[in-house]
Amino acid sequence: TEKKYILAIESSCDDTSAAVLCNTEVLSNVVATQEIHRQYGGVVPELASRAHQQNIVPVVHQALAKANIDKKQLSAIAFTRGPGLMGSLLVGTSFAKSLALGLDIPLIEVNHMEAHILAHFIKDQDTQRPEFPFLGMTISGGHTQIVQVNNYFEMKVLGETLDDAVGEAFDKSAKLMGLPYPGGPLVDKYAREGNPKAYPFPKPKVEGLNFSFSGLKTSILYFLQRETQKNADFVQENIKDICASVQHTILEILMDKLKLAVKQTGIKRVAIGGGVAANSGIRSRLKEAEETMGWKTYIPKFAYCTDNAAMVGIVGYLKFLEEDFTDQSAAAKARYAI
Ligand code: KG4
Ligand code: ZN
Numbered sequence: 001t002e003k004k005y006i007l008a009i010e011s012s013c014d015d016t017s018a019a020v021l022c023n024t025e026v027l028s029n030v031v032a033t034q035e036i037h038r039q040y041g042g043v044v045p046e047l048a049s050r051a052h053q054q055n056i057v058p059v060v061h062q063a064l065a066k067a068n069i070d071k072k073q074l075s076a077i078a079f080t081r082g083p084g085l086m087g088s089l090l091v092g093t094s095f096a097k098s099l100a101l102g103l104d105i106p107l108i109e110v111n112h113m114e115a116h117i118l119a120h121f122i123k124d125q126d127t128q129r130p131e132f133p134f135l136g137m138t139i140s141g142g143h144t145q146i147v148q149v150n151n152y153f154e155m156k157v158l159g160e161t162l163d164d165a166v167g168e169a170f171d172k173s174a175k176l177m178g179l180p181y182p183g184g185p186l187v188d189k190y191a192r193e194g195n196p197k198a199y200p201f202p203k204p205k206v207e208g209l210n211f212s213f214s215g216l217k218t219s220i221l222y223f224l225q226r227e228t229q230k231n232a233d234f235v236q237e238n239i240k241d242i243c244a245s246v247q248h249t250i251l252e253i254l255m256d257k258l259k260l261a262v263k264q265t266g267i268k269r270v271a272i273g274g275g276v277a278a279n280s281g282i283r284s285r286l287k288e289a290e291e292t293m294g295w296k297t298y299i300p301k302f303a304y305c306t307d308n309a310a311m312v313g314i315v316g317y318l319k320f321l322e323e324d325f326t327d328q329s330a331a332a333k334a335r336y337a338i
Pocket of ligand 1 (some may be wrong): 279
């Protein structure tokens with residue numbers, strides 16, 4: 001096959017990223033993570049937008065330099081059109097449009113949620129590509145969604161969160177325990193040494209394949225308030241058991257829905273992605289499901305789980321093959337369904 005070079009740009013939330021792909025192979029994938037949000041304990045949209053403005057040109061230059069590609073060799077520019085924060089999306093969208101116009105090459109819009117799922121089809125990974133149809137579950141600080149994937153561009157959302165994303169549930173619980181943002185990885189770390197059954201938290205009652213995590217946060221808040229009234233050092237003394245119990249509840253919620261999705265569709269191939277896919281608990285649950293229920297499970301390389309432009313690039317390449325190009329009038333979309 002002919003070599004096509006795609007420059008991809010991702011700026012939907014708080015990571016500014018640019019990647020260069022040669023067909024399905026990633027030549028570079030540069031991510032500038034915005035540290036500014038840490039001190040606020042969450043992403044501040046206005047600051048994210050400003051940081052993208054500062055980062056976008058150097059990040060694109062680095063991506064081209066690392067790939068050892070001149071911009072004149074590019075076949076197309078792919079960019080995340082949505083969903084995400086409007087002020088963040090606008091930076092990547094405007095930049096991608098201008099560059100495509102300047103180079104006189106096609107522009108390709110990418111849906112961020114489709115990109116998380118198609119990240120499995122990036123070439124240089126140890127794991128196998130999932131066969132169609134499969135179930136995709138994207139779990140991160142911004143999203144919680146189960147999708148039936150019949151083909152590259154034939155996806156159907158089966159369920160999603162009605163309130164907080166699963167990563168938010170981790171981060172907000174961690175914050176209640178006084179852990180720094182983002183607390184997900186720390187909860188994971190402590191949970192490994194704690195008793196997951198120490199403190200039972202209620203699971204939400206949500207019909208079908210949708211999720212809800214805001215109730216869990218509230219019950220953790222009340223639980224911690226009650227216990228610290230009795231013993232001011234309760235959290236410090238029991239951090240491992242609390243984290244293990246919180247994580248256990250979150251994993252039960254995720255696995256219950258996955259099992260239901262498998263039951264409803266008859267599809268036993270389950271591919272997960274998003275930052276929470278780094279969680280050691282979800283990884284062992286999926287392994288267990290392979291052994292006990294005959295599932296086949298897939299997790300992309302971590303760099304392609306968290307927000308990154310390489311996943312935008314693989315969608316860009318697949319759309320390039322279909323000549324599915326975007327008009328210069330395309331506007332960023334904060335809400336953008338699969
Ligand atoms: O995909 P991502 O980097 O950014 C977006 O939200 O788009 O995901 C970040 C989220 C954060 O909520 C973070 O706490 C969570 O993923 N996370 C984890 C782990 N590593 C990252 N949550 C639980 N366990 C982990 N090991
Ligand atoms: Zn994302």
